[in-house]
Amino acid sequence: MENTQLKNKGTQQFAPATWLNKLLDFAQLKDAGVAIWKLPQDNIIHILCDLDGGSSIDEVNLDDLESGFILAPFLAGTQQNIHFKADIKGYFELEKEAKPNENVIEISxxxxxxDQEMEITQINISRQPHLKLKKYPQIESTRKEDYIKMVKEGIAAISREELYKIVPSKIKCIPIKEDLDIADAYLRACNKYEDAFVSLTFSPKTGLWMGASPETLIEDKKNEYFKTVALAGTQAKDEKSIANTAWTQKEIEEQAYVSRYIINCFKKIRLREYEEIGPKTIQAGNLLHLKTSYKVDTNTLNFPELASVMLKLLHPTSAVCGMPKVISLDFLKKHETHERSYFSGYLGPVHMDQKSNIFVNLRCCQFSQDKAIFYAGAGVTEDSEPEKEWQETEIKCNVLANIIFHD
Structure with missing residues (x-):
């Protein structure tokens, strides 16, 4: 009979990357779902495993979800909304500058x-764990000329006043090397991107995804507060201090559209009491963005369901779609030749310690059996230059690619 005694402290010690590779192999062998994540400005790696592989839900209503992890696509219907329940939970502290394959740790x-811990620890890690994943021969890199043409068509639509802003995306595929260590790459991303939500998720329904998102969609502390942010405008970090960063009119306008979109969502529910901070320049890895934060006191307002209401209103935001939303979605359906899948959707822990932290799924990639599939988009306004928008998507794809492939 299975020993159902719950444990508080691990008894086995392995290197952090070894632990995570064992968990990924365990999930794939058991058709389970696993979510691994680090919150911004935190060095705790959280682990959650759903032994049933995650549940598909038609509509995400945060108030109806039990404690766990949510993964949702860019557009409902293209992929499934997946909720991971917390059958197994654990965490460990990531030591700064520690090499993922050298120091050994216990998982709390x-x-x-x-029995579950023994099964995980006794797994012999596959040298090529990606070989267990599916192949996606239909997914190919977006050609530069096709992306630039799409940007030009977006600018033309803006000039005709059909749109204010559009966010076309692209795909970049890179072949996987036989010795790729996904867990090692994930932990190096955690060390490099302290200000990002760094995630690694797997389920039989979604496959294996990794991301380092700088953009909070919703932060909700039960009976205390609700937060969201407007994040837009991108430039590479140079030797200047962040305080001396200069932004072009195009980037300032792009960020202002996102802020206006959030305020319009507040207006739809007649919410007038909120705190606005920004815009200010923030750093995410080697990139800079403009960010404005919005905070609502849900206790004083007596609006406990605000997070669920705002999630439905916000997603997809103008930062990943465009404005107006409906017309922008029609444009993207017509001109993008690929499915975004979970790119520019959202993900994160829900109702963990009375708190939900949901992020837009940016700076992300999907692993297949033979390649890593990177996704990126760029905000296009009337002042956009197509070549620069292409270069921006290249920079965004390289956020993870440079870490995964040690370039």
Whole structure:
């Protein structure tokens, strides 16, 4: 009979990357779902495993979800909304500058049986774990000329006053090397992108995804506060201090559209009491963005369901779609030749310690059996230059690619 005694402290020690590779192999062998993540400005790596592989839900209503992790696509219907329940939970502290394959740690388990821990620890890690994943021969890199043509068509639509802003995306595929260590790459991303939500998720329904998102969609502390941000405008970090960063009219306008979109969402529900901070320049890895934060006191307002209401209103935001939303979505359906899948959707832990942290799924890639598939988009306004928008998407794809492939 299975020993169902819950454990609070792990008894086995492995290097952090070894632990995560064992968990990924365990999930794939068991058709389970696993979510691994680090919150911005935090060095705790959280682990959650759903032994049933995650549940598909037609519509995401945060108030109806049990504690767990949510992964949602850019557009409902193209892929499934997946909720991971917390059958197994654990965490460990990531030491700064520590090499993922050298130091050894114990995982602090919040919810695991001795038999489950033994099964995970006894797994012999596959040298090529990506070989268990599916192939996606239909997914190919977006050609530069096709992307530039799409940007030009977006600018033309803006000039005709059909749109204010549009965010066309692209795909960049890079072949996987036989010795690729995905867990090692994930932990190096955690060390490099301290200000990002760094995630690694797998389920039989979604495949294996990795991301380092700088953009909060919703932060909600039960009976205390609600937060969201407007993040737009991108430039590479140079030797100047952040305080001396200069922004062009195009980038300032692009960020202002996102801020206006959030305020319009507040207006739709007649919410007038909120705190606005920004815009200010923030750094995410080697990139700079403009960010404005919005905070609502849900306790004083007596609006406990605000997060669920705003999630439905906000997604997809103008930062990943465009404005007006409906017309922008029609434009993207017509001109993008690929499915975004979970790129520019959202993901994150829900109702963990009375708090939900949901992020826009940016700076992300999907792993297949033979390649890594990177996704990126750029905000296009009337002042956009197509060549520069292409270069911006290249920079964004390289955020993870340079870490994964040690370039």
């Amino acid at each position: 388990w919040e919810n695991i049986t001795e």
